[in-house]
Amino acid sequence: MAKKMHDTPNLDQLESGPWPSFVTGLKELAKNKDHVVDLLGQLEESYKTRKGYWKGGTVGVFGYGGGVIPRFTELKNEDGTPKFKDAAEFHTLRVMPPPGMHYDTDTLRQFCDIWEKHGSGLIAFHGQSGDIMFQGATTENVQKAFDEFNEMGFDLGGAGPAVRTSMSCVGAARCEQSCYDEAKAHRAVLNTFLDDIHRPSLPYKFKFKFSGCPNDCMNSVQRADMAVIGTWRDNIRTDEALAKKWFAKHGMDELVNDVVARCPTKAFQLKEIGKVKSGDRISSVAVNDTHAVEIDNRDCVRCMHCINVMTGALAAGTDKGATVLVGGKSHLKIGGLLGTVILPFIKLDTDEDVEKLVDFAQRTIDFFAENALEHERTGEMIERIGLANFLEAMEIDADPAMVNSPRMNPYVRTDGWDDEVAKINAKKNAA
Amino acid sequence: MNAPVQMRKPKETGVPDNKKYLHPLLLKNYGNWKYHDRPRPGVLHHVSHSGDEVWSVRAGTQRQMDVYTIRKLCDIADKFAEGRVRFTIRSNIEYIVSDESKVAPLIAELEKSGFPVGGTGNSVTMIAHTQGWLHCDIPGTDASGVVKALMDELYDEFRREEMPNRVHLSTSCCEINCGGQADLAIIVQHTKPPVINHDLVANVCERPTVVARCPVAAIRPAMVNGKPSLEIDEAKCMCCGACYPPCPPMQINDPENSKLAIWVGGKNSNARGKPTFMKMVASGLPNNAPRWPEVGAVVKNILHVYKEDARPWERMADWIDRIGWPSFFEKTGLPFTKYLIDDWRGSRANLNSSTHIRF
Ligand code: HEM
Ligand code: SF4
Ligand code: SF4
Ligand code: SF4
Ligand code: SF4
Numbered sequence: 013m014a015k016k017m018h019d020t021p022n023l024d025q026l027e028s029g030p031w032p033s034f035v036t037g038l039k040e041l042a043k044n045k046d047h048v049v050d051l052l053g054q055l056e057e058s059y060k061t062r063k064g065y066w067k068g069g070t071v072g073v074f075g076y077g078g079g080v081i082p083r084f085t086e087l088k089n090e091d092g093t094p095k096f097k098d099a100a101e102f103h104t105l106r107v108m109p110p111p112g113m114h115y116d117t118d119t120l121r122q123f124c125d126i127w128e129k130h131g132s133g134l135i136a137f138h139g140q141s142g143d144i145m146f147q148g149a150t151t152e153n154v155q156k157a158f159d160e161f162n163e164m165g166f167d168l169g170g171a172g173p174a175v176r177t178s179m180s181c182v183g184a185a186r187c188e189q190s191c192y193d194e195a196k197a198h199r200a201v202l203n204t205f206l207d208d209i210h211r212p213s214l215p216y217k218f219k220f221k222f223s224g225c226p227n228d229c230m231n232s233v234q235r236a237d238m239a240v241i242g243t244w245r246d247n248i249r250t251d252e253a254l255a256k257k258w259f260a261k262h263g264m265d266e267l268v269n270d271v272v273a274r275c276p277t278k279a280f281q282l283k284e285i286g287k288v289k290s291g292d293r294i295s296s297v298a299v300n301d302t303h304a305v306e307i308d309n310r311d312c313v314r315c316m317h318c319i320n321v322m323t324g325a326l327a328a329g330t331d332k333g334a335t336v337l338v339g340g341k342s343h344l345k346i347g348g349l350l351g352t353v354i355l356p357f358i359k360l361d362t363d364e365d366v367e368k369l370v371d372f373a374q375r376t377i378d379f380f381a382e383n384a385l386e387h388e389r390t391g392e393m394i395e396r397i398g399l400a401n402f403l404e405a406m407e408i409d410a411d412p413a414m415v416n417s418p419r420m421n422p423y424v425r426t427d428g429w430d431d432e433v434a435k436i437n438a439k440k441n442a443a
Numbered sequence: 444m445n446a447p448v449q450m451r452k453p454k455e456t457g458v459p460d461n462k463k464y465l466h467p468l469l470l471k472n473y474g475n476w477k478y479h480d481r482p483r484p485g486v487l488h489h490v491s492h493s494g495d496e497v498w499s500v501r502a503g504t505q506r507q508m509d510v511y512t513i514r515k516l517c518d519i520a521d522k523f524a525e526g527r528v529r530f531t532i533r534s535n536i537e538y539i540v541s542d543e544s545k546v547a548p549l550i551a552e553l554e555k556s557g558f559p560v561g562g563t564g565n566s567v568t569m570i571a572h573t574q575g576w577l578h579c580d581i582p583g584t585d586a587s588g589v590v591k592a593l594m595d596e597l598y599d600e601f602r603r604e605e606m607p608n609r610v611h612l613s614t615s616c617c618e619i620n621c622g623g624q625a626d627l628a629i630i631v632q633h634t635k636p637p638v639i640n641h642d643l644v645a646n647v648c649e650r651p652t653v654v655a656r657c658p659v660a661a662i663r664p665a666m667v668n669g670k671p672s673l674e675i676d677e678a679k680c681m682c683c684g685a686c687y688p689p690c691p692p693m694q695i696n697d698p699e700n701s702k703l704a705i706w707v708g709g710k711n712s713n714a715r716g717k718p719t720f721m722k723m724v725a726s727g728l729p730n731n732a733p734r735w736p737e738v739g740a741v742v743k744n745i746l747h748v749y750k751e752d753a754r755p756w757e758r759m760a761d762w763i764d765r766i767g768w769p770s771f772f773e774k775t776g777l778p779f780t781k782y783l784i785d786d787w788r789g790s791r792a793n794l795n796s797s798t799h800i801r802f
Pocket of ligand 4: 573574575579580581582583615616617618619620621622
């Protein structure tokens with residue numbers, strides 16, 4: 013039995029209503045833990061005053077420089093003692109999840125037992141960066157908890173100016189849209205940078221995310237310094253039985269208004285069967301006895317829309333791989349940046365293919381480490397030096413797939429033009 | 444004195460393999476799925492090229508979970524789902540079953556235990572959120588509490604698939620926006636410059652770092668009351684709070700003046716249009732714990748108008764692309780103030796340089 017609960021009239025109001033309540037959960041924990049009784053006390057105070065009361069500090073585990081988020085209370089009495097002494101320390105361990113966030117119940121129960129013993133018993137599945145967040149350990153218990161998680165085969169994630177914990181989508185494990193083995197790429201890349209995860213020494217954070225197709229369920233384009241997004245080069249595949257089944261259920265209005273009209277490049281057309289084009293870049297499939305869908309794959313930008321609507325009837329091609337975009341990030345400091353295409357297409361089928369991705373990641377991080385200013389994200393660095401300079405350093409050829417449009421101003425010095433053309437021609441002739 | 448402790452060296456094992464955690468049929472059909480459909484809200488039915496089928500049942504959680512809740516979720520997995528679960532990026536839990544007849548009893552058990560089944564397809568799914576007062580060191584508001592209050596209001600929309608397309612929400616308790624981009628996001632917006640405690644700056648803050656952190660170069664070193672400190676050009680400061688994490692004596696949070704803003708139209712998917720960032724459409728909402736009713740009202744209103752007005756498959760961003768911003772503000776009744784005109788770098792691209800106007 014723990015000590016008596018503090019009055020929490022504000023938090024109590026978050027126990028009513030149908031959605032599961034974290035307050036109810038905290039109160040359950042507080043029945044056995046003074047730590048959580050006082051956490052509720054401090055949180056109630058925040059609700060009353062609308063102020064936060066945690067400050068950071070330095071707490072870690074032996075051998076690592078990051079992965080623990082220290083929290084010490086700032087809510088003090090006049091004499092400097094903590095108002096809620098049992099929650100004076102409430103540190104978080106960030107633990108990296110398996111790709112796709114799959115677990116068996118033995119593992120989850122073991123997490124619970126360890127965290128009940130050494131921590132508050134409060135666990136978030138998951139943080140926005142993907143970590144399992146074990147919240148609420150005293151300084152003394154951080155190491156004990158980590159040792160046990162680590163013995164289970166789990167490792168700390170990143171914090172500070174480090175390679176951060178990553179996420180990959182459910183992908184190949186349960187999604188027909190998957191264009192590469194997300195879990196394999198995720199592990200191959202992240203596990204190359206364990207030193208940069210555990211011992212923060214980069215100019216700033218660096219995040220990888222892995223999405224199996226352009227639906228980008230991991231939001232990688234908006235928030236990963238390197239986004240690996242599955243795609244394909246050959247034709248959309250079709251299945252006539254499923255196409256007819258789809259049409260029988262949804263009809264002409266939906267096919268026209270929801271699919272044809274929404275194809276961003278008008279690559280997707282509806283035709284009378286007799287008028288369907290043939291050709292090696294055309295995909296077509298009958299939807300009934302008179303009409304068929306015709307897709308000109310040269311114009312398709314692999315947006316996924318038609319495939320999402322008519323799943324199974326249409327499917328990604330078989331020459332699969334990924335597009336890699338670099339430089340996505342949120343507002344700080346120059347404003348939000350979406351990632352920019354750097355590798356329009358790479359294969360990821362074999363170990364050697366994945367090795368090439370790892371190599372590109374390694375060279376990007378090396379360049380970032382050497383060239384970014386302190387507290388500058390990769391996207392900001394590229395904005396500062398210009399994409400062309402980044403490409404040159406990475407030994408990647410300029411490609412029109414990297415831009416929305418060519419330059420719209422004449423303010424560039426072009427006296428190297430002929431040399432560049434000669435280089436491009438020489439490469440073409442050698443190929 | 445205690446004897447020196449032998450410290451355990453970490454095993455630098457990195458990201459663990461997920462194969463042993465996969466449901467047996469997911470492992471067997473890895474990379475070989477053919478299509479899926481949704482027999483009802485909260486349930487995905489996947490069919491493999493091998494002919495195998497699985498049903499995934501998705502349920503909402505509070506994300507910040509106590510061990511008892513997690514054990515309860517595990518009991519349900521042991522009973523119905525071969526002892527396996529997975530979590531979505533939005534903290535929903537998924538149970539995978541290989542036998543269709545287990546779907547209905549699993550749903551009944553989840554709902555009886557207080558976990559709403561839904562969050563699939565065209566629903567309003569769980570809100571991506573962050574730490575807030577519970578655990579961050581710079582929060583302007585709470586995270587889990589805002590989410591609990593909102594999800595109580597959006598409960599039915601979570602359990603149905605009645606929106607034009609999927610709706611992703613996020614909340615962020617400071618302008619850093621850890622919650623991320625979303626169709627609709629709620630983000631703290633400070634309205635007053637930081638209040639500096641000059642007694643502490645010299646000891647706590649690395650002053651050049653703090654000066655460099657400001658996006659508008661509003662901070663400069665200064666001697667205040669004989670002590671080295673920092674001062675802010677308040678005419679330049681746009682109250683972003685970026686100086687606060689590296690220098691806690693520059694307090695940006697204020698119970699009254701830290702407001703909440705609403706943003707719409709972020710889209711990460713490449714489906715139809717290219718990915719977009721979200722845009723601010725409302726601000727000045729009070730940070731009214733514990734249930735933030737003013738925020739809830741604006742959110743529900745926008746979602747309601749979107750639900751009524753958007754066509755099938757239009758995400759929030761697609762819908763606004765079709766109807767235009769004047770209609771968005773007219774239909775939602777939100778005031779379009781001068782603060783919504785972008786003046787940050789690259790902002791000219793956000794101005795209308797055409798006569799394309801809907802009347
Ligand atoms: C004191 C400083 C900070 C703390 C304590 C902090 C804490 C966190 C936490 C706990 C998360 C995961 C949130 C969750 O899921 O609960 C997170 C994610 C994130 N943080 Fe921070 N953060 C800090 C500073 C920053 C800064 C300076 C930036 C931006 C430049 C930033 C950008 C982000 C972003 C974009 C995410 C989401 C990441 C993703 O979606 O992968 N944070 N942060
Ligand atoms: S990103 Fe694509 S492959 Fe991955 S889960 Fe989403 S839809 Fe499936
Ligand atoms: S995937 Fe291609 S064909 Fe289909 S809607 Fe998108 S661009 Fe059009
Ligand atoms: S959004 Fe801001 S306050 Fe909230 S968790 Fe992230 S850094 Fe902390
Ligand atoms: S709040 Fe933002 S703009 Fe104002 S001084 Fe601090 S960093 Fe600069």
